[in-house]
Amino acid sequence: MPDSSLSIADRVALGSGASFWTTRAVPAIGLPSILMTDGPHGLRGQGEGGDHLGLNASSTATCFPTASALACSWDVDLAAEVGTAIGLEAVDQGVNVVLGPGVNMKRNPLCGRNFEYFSEDPYLAGKLAAAWIRGLQATGTGASLKHFALNNQELKRMTTDVRVDERALHEYYLPAFEIAVRESDPATVMCAYNRVEGVYCSDNHRLLTGILRERWGFSGAVITDWGAMNDRAAAYRAGTDLEMPGNGGLSDAEVHAALRAGRLDEKTVDESVDRVIALVRRTTGGDTEVPADVYERHHELARRAAVASAVLLGNDGVLPLERGGRVALVGALAGNARYQGSGSSRVNPTRVVSLRDGVREYAEADYAPGYRLTGEPDRALIDEAVALVRTAGRVVVCVGLTEIAESEGFDREHLRIPVNQIALLEALAPWSDRLVLVVVGGSAIEMPWAEHAAAVLHLHLAGQAGGAAAADLLFGAANPSGKLAETCPISYDDVVSSGYYGVHPEQTPYLESMYCGYRYFDSADRPVRYPFGHGLSYTTFTYSGLRLSRNGPDRVEVTFTLLNTGDRDGTEIAQLYVAARTDGVYRPAQELRSFTRVALAAGESRDVTMSLDRRAFAVYDPGSAEWVVEEGDHEIRVGASSRDIRLRKTVALDGVPARRDAAADWYHTLDGRPSPDGFGTIHEPFPLVRAPGRGGFDEYSSLHDMRDSGLVMRIVYFFVERAVAKRAGRRVDYGDVAFKMMMLGAAGLPMRAMVRMSEGAISPRLARFFVDSANGHPLRGLGRLLRKRV
Structure with missing residues (x-):
């Protein structure tokens, strides 16, 4: 007490x-x-000048690779x-x-x-x-x-x-x-x-x-x-x-x-x-000592982390590039580094190394932007890039998502890179045999253009030292070892939830159950651009000698031999998946259950052991609220990605009798798309909710919900937009990521939360006036607003 x-x-x-x-x-x-x-990838210390969306100034700190990048290590x-x-x-x-x-x-x-x-x-x-x-x-x-x-x-x-x-x-x-x-x-x-x-x-x-x-x-x-x-x-x-x-x-x-x-x-x-x-x-009273050169050390750590996190998606042998000489470097993102996302995780870095800066450590770089960070294709910029590439022996092109594409506060509209970058790549297609693409972006991207490049290196959002790390990899000072932590689909339409994601955002039924990412693509046997766990190296690895042993009734030891068969030192990320063969309840075709990074010198081999406990084979039983293992065979799969399985063995386990559940056929076959009716076979019925209209707004409604309810709320929304823009030191422009993020964040708050978050700008009585006005009763709301008490 x-x-x-x-x-x-x-x-x-x-x-x-x-x-x-x-x-x-x-x-x-x-x-x-x-x-x-x-601070998920670096501190955003603001003292008392607080905001939750990364707009106000913050103290400098090391900006490390974002989680989506670091996971690829x-x-x-x-x-x-x-x-x-x-x-x-x-x-x-x-x-x-x-x-x-x-x-x-x-x-x-x-x-x-x-x-x-x-x-x-x-x-x-x-x-x-x-x-x-x-x-x-x-x-x-x-x-x-x-x-x-x-x-x-x-x-x-x-x-x-x-x-x-x-x-x-x-x-x-x-x-x-x-x-x-x-x-x-x-x-x-x-x-x-x-x-x-x-x-x-x-x-x-x-x-x-x-x-x-x-x-x-x-x-x-x-x-x-x-x-x-x-x-x-x-x-x-x-x-x-x-x-x-x-x-x-x-x-x-x-x-x-x-x-x-x-x-x-x-x-x-x-x-x-x-x-x-x-x-x-x-969290107080500690005596941890901080070295005087801590930020210098951490910049080097950020570089090392970015090297380990970058993923070589494809390479026909053009990489690594020889050091020295001249390189044609194309792409505005090569000079204006995009190394982190927008929102509450935004870091004020101690320094930033762009790809252009990094390449200059190894070679002379002739640079052409090729596109602007915003706007339509610019013919003059494209022509300048084409002229540079036409006579170059080595070409590095940087493309990817710009700041407005992904941020806290709003979802992406599609998975494509900007049209001006696509126009540039189309213009450079005749020289595809020498194009090395460096891709930036915090999440999955449609990459039809990757097929027309000699190599593709994905940095994700690599932090403040990302440009230096990319150059280390491009020129062979480091060997790529990262592997994708999420599937790269061919098209957004291939994503199982694409047909209903965000359609009725007031209520979000997860019709697809646990079939997300590779759990869906691998189970449905759908083609992907790059599978979960994929990543190449400048060397090659072979897997052999899979052995299984039982360490008691609840643990399986998995051992195999990994050999570096190339002429470079390298690191392989070996992945272990479990595939049930019980014909019982619906479940993904396979699930990751262990992984390990193994560094091997050229020609070196090593035995690798990974352990699986009983939970690795279990499913959750809603009836008993317990984890249970179905009796029968479970296949152990070891490989270099979810689609590159090198070794397989089956283990028979005791457990509960395997019985097919009452779920709709879709959850067993993944044929077509899941439906609300099918979802009703795995989830209790619930009342359907749609966006409220006039007469249905309440304290849980937001300004965004109510803005089109009538003239009063349209005027209110107009003035809120301008107040937000003024506070952000910007104009009303939904193409400006900072304004869009702040406006949608404010307008999306329920009224009761806005009262708490507004620092007194929105009183309970004013919030009630907004709700009354949206419900068609502005005079009633005005009367309440003018009273001394709500």
Whole structure:
């Protein structure tokens, strides 16, 4: 229980932040305030000048590769090293809790925030996140694992109601969180904005207490995403401990009212207070020393991480390039580096090395931009690039996603690169035998043009040293070893959820169950551009001698021999998949269950062993709420990607009798697309929700919902746009990523959250006026607005 000297007012106050980034101090018991900041790939320290979307100035920090890039290293030791580095910079800058990492699954490649998430695979994401957290927390800094749970889109992320079947929830969407919680003991877990089965995450007792605390043993504090608190009394009962950001005590009054009315037990508040106090004690008072040259060291670490994370997608032998001489370098993204995403994870880097800078370390570079970062194709720029390439012996072309394509706050519109870049590549097609493409972007991209290049190196968003890392790889100073952590489809239309993703964002049924990424493509036997786990090297590896052994009834040891058959030292990422052969419940054709990075000198071989426990073979049984293994054969597959399996052996396991479930045929055959009717065979019926109209708006509605409801709200929206633009120091321009992100973020907040987040600009009475006006009653709303009390 908390210190008896704390009044109930003090205890309630501890459940809400003091400011945008800080918790409340309690001098009476010697409890300091702690500082939190964004930082999944580098700190975004803002002191008291807080904003949640990366617009205001922040202190400089090392910008490491984003999670979508770092995941392609498949390197848990490297993830831990990056976590430690961010933790050291946090200590240096007085930050107690870093808000990261994000382990949400990449359900659909259009999610605008996919660059912040590790993978489409929960095992890979969980292992990397756990390592990152262990590294960070070794410095005394706390981590905040996010966003719990099912935050898999930016469109209406504040309010959408996710409906997901039990097996997909437990087998696909929760395991990354579970692995990270069990293996790294994060100081905090951050709850998401959205609803799950009709209940906001902040109020979701089943998620926060039943699963997170009781089943997984989490003992830390649950904090809200910034503005994600729905009902603070209900949140206490659910297991939420800390509302962020602070709101001047506005929500404290709600808690006191709930206590007086008997809707909230004081004991429940005290349990949360204990966890908040424990969080403060855990993340203060450390004595970690920070080297004087820490930022220099971390720049080199960022370069090494970017090297390990880059993926060589294709190479006909043109790479590596010889050092010295001249290289034709084409592409505005080569000179204006895009190395991170937009939003709350945006870092003010200590320095930036562009691809143009990096190439100059190895060769003379003749440069032509070829396109602008925005706008239509420019014939003069294309002609200039063609003239340069026509006479060049070696050509490096940099293309990819520009800043407006992917960001927190909104989803992508398609998977293509900009039309002006496509026009450039079409013009350069006659010289495809010498084109080396360097691709940047935080998530999956349609790449039909990759077929017309001699080599393709994918950097993803490689952090501040990405240009130097790319040059290291292009010129052979380093050997590529990264492998894709998400599938690259041929076309967005091939993605199973493409036909219904975002169509009715008020409610989001996951019709496809756990069939996302390679789980769908491999099970449906659909062609892809590049499969999950794919990545080439400047050397080659062979796999042989697969041996299985049983270490007790619940563990299988998998051993094989890996040989570097080339003339260069290199690193291979070996992947182990399990494919059930039980003919029981529906499940993916195969699932990643282990992986390892193996560095081998040229000609060297090594025996590699990976272990599988019983959970690696299990499915979740909703009836018993237990993990069960189906009796029968399970094939062990070892290979270089999900589509490049080199070794196979079958193991027979005891377990529950395998029986086909009652799910619709689609979940067994994956023929065509899933349907709402079919979803009804794996999920309980639920009321269908569509966008509210006039007469149906309430405190959970947003400005974006209400803007077209009538003249009053159109005028309101007009002035809000201009107020947001003024605050951002920009004009109203939805082609400007900063304005678009901030405007859609503000306009997407439910009214009740906007009141808390607006720092007094939107009062409860003004919010009620907006709702009344949208419902066709502006005079009634005006009357309420002018009264002294709501």
